[in-house]
Amino acid sequence: MNNYLNFTEILSVTMILFAIIDILGAIPVVIALRNKAGHIQSEKASLVSLVLMILFLFAGEELLKVIGLDISSFAIAGSLVIFVIAMEMVLGVTFFKEEIPESVSIVPLAFPLIAGAGTMTTLLSLKSQYATQNIVVGIFVNMIFVYIVLKNTARLEKLFGVTGLHIMRKAFGIILLAIAIKLFRTNTGL
Template sequence: MNLFNMLPLVSPVAGSWTPNFDFEQILSAFLVLFAVIDIVGSIPLIVSLRHRAGTIQSEKASLVAGALLIAFLFVGERMLSLLGIDVYSFAVAGALVLFFLAIEMILGIEIHKIEEPKTVSIVPIAFPLVAGAGSLTTVLSIRAEFRVENIIIAIILNMIVVYLVLKFADKLEKILSPGVLNVLKKVFGIILLAIAIKLFSANLNLLINIL
């Protein structure tokens, strides 16, 4: 299976659009979002927040984060059109964001510092930990490569993973040592870096062709 065999997005036409589910696209979109959200790497932070707040509403956090991602998938392009920006330009910009996120994950450096929030309800779990700038940018960026229905399924699958991690964060922290978490973070960082380069080159070519 070729992870990077990305098919172009086909916009639905009223009255003639039918879902076209593609397992390869779903898997690719799932891995991209999984790497960007990095919920496994956030387990120590989640455990810390749980200790301070006493409890985390796993269901609510997952539902809100998923709703934000899906909403941005549909509304984000309209917002861009109002600003006079096409989806390919945004995808190129998004690929650069993914590139730097991957560099952070691989090298263990901090390029963009985010202050730790002081509340532990929907904020910061649903936003910005799960549905943050990186994942929102990613959702709109990969729309230039994948069909919408496949991205939605990938989002839902990721929210299931998010729910399970939030629900069993304490147990997972005991199972996964800091060393294992660090290795996983670097592995998904390399995957994310490769995807960012592919996303950048593909959309840059499309952008040059339409100019």
């Protein structure tokens, strides 16, 4: 691995993380969380996601080993949180009751929606193929985009309208449900 920035590697890492994070696909979830909490702290969610990803890139496997967890257990826990959020979206009921509305910017938004099990395991995979500095730049580029999307949820809500958001919420709820089940199945061997 080279010790310099490589545009091709940065672009590859950025695109891979963009697909895994899928902030555009999470817009209905973000809007639903914002409506539930009253607001989303874009800066906080983006910064916490950034810190989680960088920490996990450098110390993820070791940290999980120290607390006696493997990547599969970590992924299963994330899949269960995503499953509950997806069920809320599809059924229109509230399972995830938050006592402190500001905390939705951290759980479930920063983790596990943005910096979730899929993102974390992807980071560990990328580490074996790309130079670390290029992965870090790819993370920063993605977090800038995530911040822009989070900051503009009100505009996006106006753009899609009530009916459009309702349809998107149900559709993305089913997609999110499928992602949760895939994560669960992949990591349990079922």
